[in-house]
Amino acid sequence: MKRTNQEGLKARIFDALELPKDIVLDLPRITVTGKVGAFIENHKGILEYSSDRVCINTKLGPLVIKGQDLIIKSVVADEIVVEGKIRSLEFEE
Numbered sequence: 001m002k003r004t005n006q007e008g009l010k011a012r013i014f015d016a017l018e019l020p021k022d023i024v025l026d027l028p029r030i031t032v033t034g035k036v037g038a039f040i041e042n043h044k045g046i047l048e049y050s051s052d053r054v055c056i057n058t059k060l061g062p063l064v065i066k067g068q069d070l071i072i073k074s075v076v077a078d079e080i081v082v083e084g085k086i087r088s089l090e091f092e093e
Contacts, residue, residue, distance in 0.1 A: 028058040030089065038065055038089065040080045046072070054082050055092075062092040
């Protein structure tokens with residue numbers, strides 16, 4: 001409970017200062033290019049990888065990318081690039 005209140009306070013402060021929440025609160029930033037690629041920032045690691053499913057750990061929980069011929073094109077510190085025929089992206093609980 002205490003952590004939630006602290007995060008709420010942070011969010012209000014950063015709203016007032018107009019700072020980007022994704023950076024300040026360590027939230028994932030996902031950029032999708034059509035149905036052929038996804039760029040994920042602020043990830044916490046790869047949980048699962050196959051040609052039809054990529055599961056990436058984030059602060060909000062697992063992000064699941066489903067599709068065909070999926071490949072992880074690159075992984076650096078806090079960025080992942082996934083390419084292939086993307087069918088869906090969703091957060092699992």
